Amino acid sequence: MYRIRWLAQNLNLPLVKRWSIGENLSKNTKLALAPEKPDVALLVAFILMSAVIFPSVSAKGGQDFDLRVSLPGKIEPQYLARWAEEYLWTLEFQVHAPKYGYTDGSTSWSYESNYVVGPYQSSSTLSFGYSLTTSDGQTIGRFERCLWRYEYWENIIGTSREYWYVKQRTEQYINNYIYGSSTSTDSDDIESFTYNGYRSHTYRARYVTQDRREDNNIGQWLPITVSAAAGDLIQAALTITVTVKTFSASGTFSLKNARSTTWQYTYRLAPYHSWSIDYLDSKNIVWAFRLNW
Amino acid sequence: MKKKLITFLVSLFFLVTLAIVLFPLLSQTNLQKVSNTIIPGPYLYEKEFSQERFNDIYSQTASYQLENPPSELDVYATFGADMKTSSLVKGRVTVINFTLISNGFQVRSIEENWVNITSISGATVTYDEKLITSNALKKGLNVLSINVNITSYMVDPNQSSPTYLYIKIVDISIKTVSVDRDNDAILDALDPVKGINNYHLLLALLIVEISVGFYLGRRL
Numbered sequence: 001m002y003r004i005r006w007l008a009q010n011l012n013l014p015l016v017k018r019w020s021i022g023e024n025l026s027k028n029t030k031l032a033l034a035p036e037k038p039d040v041a042l043l044v045a046f047i048l049m050s051a052v053i054f055p056s057v058s059a060k061g062g063q064d065f066d067l068r069v070s071l072p073g074k075i076e077p078q079y080l081a082r083w084a085e086e087y088l089w090t091l092e093f094q095v096h097a098p099k100y101g102y103t104d105g106s107t108s109w110s111y112e113s114n115y116v117v118g119p120y121q122s123s124s125t126l127s128f129g130y131s132l133t134t135s136d137g138q139t140i141g142r143f144e145r146c147l148w149r150y151e152y153w154e155n156i157i158g159t160s161r162e163y164w165y166v167k168q169r170t171e172q173y174i175n176n177y178i179y180g181s182s183t184s185t186d187s188d189d190i191e192s193f194t195y196n197g198y199r200s201h202t203y204r205a206r207y208v209t210q211d212r213r214e215d216n217n218i219g220q221w222l223p224i225t226v227s228a229a230a231g232d233l234i235q236a237a238l239t240i241t242v243t244v245k246t247f248s249a250s251g252t253f254s255l256k257n258a259r260s261t262t263w264q265y266t267y268r269l270a271p272y273h274s275w276s277i278d279y280l281d282s283k284n285i286v287w288a289f290r291l292n293w
Numbered sequence: 294m295k296k297k298l299i300t301f302l303v304s305l306f307f308l309v310t311l312a313i314v315l316f317p318l319l320s321q322t323n324l325q326k327v328s329n330t331i332i333p334g335p336y337l338y339e340k341e342f343s344q345e346r347f348n349d350i351y352s353q354t355a356s357y358q359l360e361n362p363p364s365e366l367d368v369y370a371t372f373g374a375d376m377k378t379s380s381l382v383k384g385r386v387t388v389i390n391f392t393l394i395s396n397g398f399q400v401r402s403i404e405e406n407w408v409n410i411t412s413i414s415g416a417t418v419t420y421d422e423k424l425i426t427s428n429a430l431k432k433g434l435n436v437l438s439i440n441v442n443i444t445s446y447m448v449d450p451n452q453s454s455p456t457y458l459y460i461k462i463v464d465i466s467i468k469t470v471s472v473d474r475d476n477d478a479i480l481d482a483l484d485p486v487k488g489i490n491n492y493h494l495l496l497a498l499l500i501v502e503i504s505v506g507f508y509l510g511r512r513l
Contacts, residue, residue: 129419
């Protein structure tokens with residue numbers, strides 16, 4: 001403490017004589033902190049404060065990276081034990097048309113597709129504006145090449161969590177037939193593919209069981225319109241399986257109407273034919289077909 | 294003398310407050326923060342071809358004005374496209390690459406792959422808005438080009454198929470947003486001290502003034 005006072009005296013630093021925080025300190029300490037000219041000390045302190053404030057005033061730089069990825073319920077503390085990344089063709093949108101029929105709907109609509117994957121429900125959302133119609137049993141899927149990331153987190157008490165999520169989009173899209181070998185049925189629809197060296201995740205988008213039957217015995221086209229209000233789901237809970245390198249998990253795909261108006265889509269069924277229809281999910285909007293006659 | 298000093302310091306603080314906070318805040322109430330420019334189209338590409346391998350390039354250029362320097366704005370660009378294709382047989386892959394170029398700088402690349410598609414009567418896409426980096430912008434006239442590179446080939450090179458391709462670029466949209474990068478609620482376009490939070494500056498001035506006031510006040 002004497003050294004401090006000695007230093008102050010020899011450097012001729014003006015110190016304050018009494019300082020409130022020094023009241024409860026020992027006499028020596030009080031003396032050491034005992035300045036004589038409060039104003040200069042204050043000035044120095046304020047200049048130092050200003051020096052601290054100014055560097056913190058920096059322009060906000062860089063671009064916001066909004067992938068809207070949420071990793072729910074992380075436990076603290078955790079450490080990343082292993083991870084893997086892989087580009088996968090990622091389903092954004094699909095349209096199924098009946099054999100002897102076609103579809104039409106709202107053009108250039110805004111959608112959000114959401115992927116909830118793994119036991120801890122990692123969620124990723126992609127937004128896009130698109131519209132696609134097809135005809136005569138030709139079923140089309142639209143996919144974007146996305147970088148998927150797998151993370152395995154642990155902590156010292158032995159619990160662990162795994163996450164699968166979309167880390168990055170590439171703006172590379174593929175529009176691909178997914179109807180398999182026959183346009184008469186969606187039973188053999190392709191549920192995964194490889195293109196340009198990249199795999200897709202798998203998706204359950206084929207006809208399995210009849211939820212509805214349409215026998216169009218009248219000599220006219222039969223239009224059936226489905227719709228989703230603003231913000232509602234168009235498709236919910238389509239089963240998907242995401243495999244990043246060797247780490248695999250199942251999850252769900254859903255599609256939301258991201259516009260402020262009602263989305264509509266019409267299936268048009270040709271006269272004198274019959275179809276079995278499988279609702280691909282609980283919303284009864286996205287259908288897969290099998291031609292009966 | 295002390296009175297004069299205090300008057301001077303208070304006046305200085307008041308004038309600086311007026312200049313860097315109050316006047317800019319009042320002025321920006323009339324400033325349009327977001328503006329949209331639609332560059333009129335449509336720009337149409339239509340071709341029939343039957344070669345086993347087909348390449349083509351198609352380019353469209355549009356221009357627009359920026360009234361402020363790019364450092365004071367965030368500029369977003371987007372466009373939409375209607376696409377149709379028909380081919381006699383399956384087995385053709387068509388790759389359409391859209392490259393967005395702003396004043397000579399490539400700012401975005403979008404690739405659409407049509408694989409094995411024999412007939413699409415209507416695919417309409419509107420791409421998300423994307424920020425154009427400020428180095429690719431300038432005050433005044435800006436030139437935005439969309440280069441469309443088309444590559445189409447048969448998976449089986451011994452095959453060929455007459456193919457029709459239609460691409461219509463619609464709705465080239467430029468959105469400019471006035472920004473406040475130093476988070477002082479004063480838009481950079483009207484901020485006399487860009488890059489520094491004006492309230493932090495005022496606080497610093499206040500601190501210095503109080504210190505100077507104390508120091509000189511004791512001496513006078």
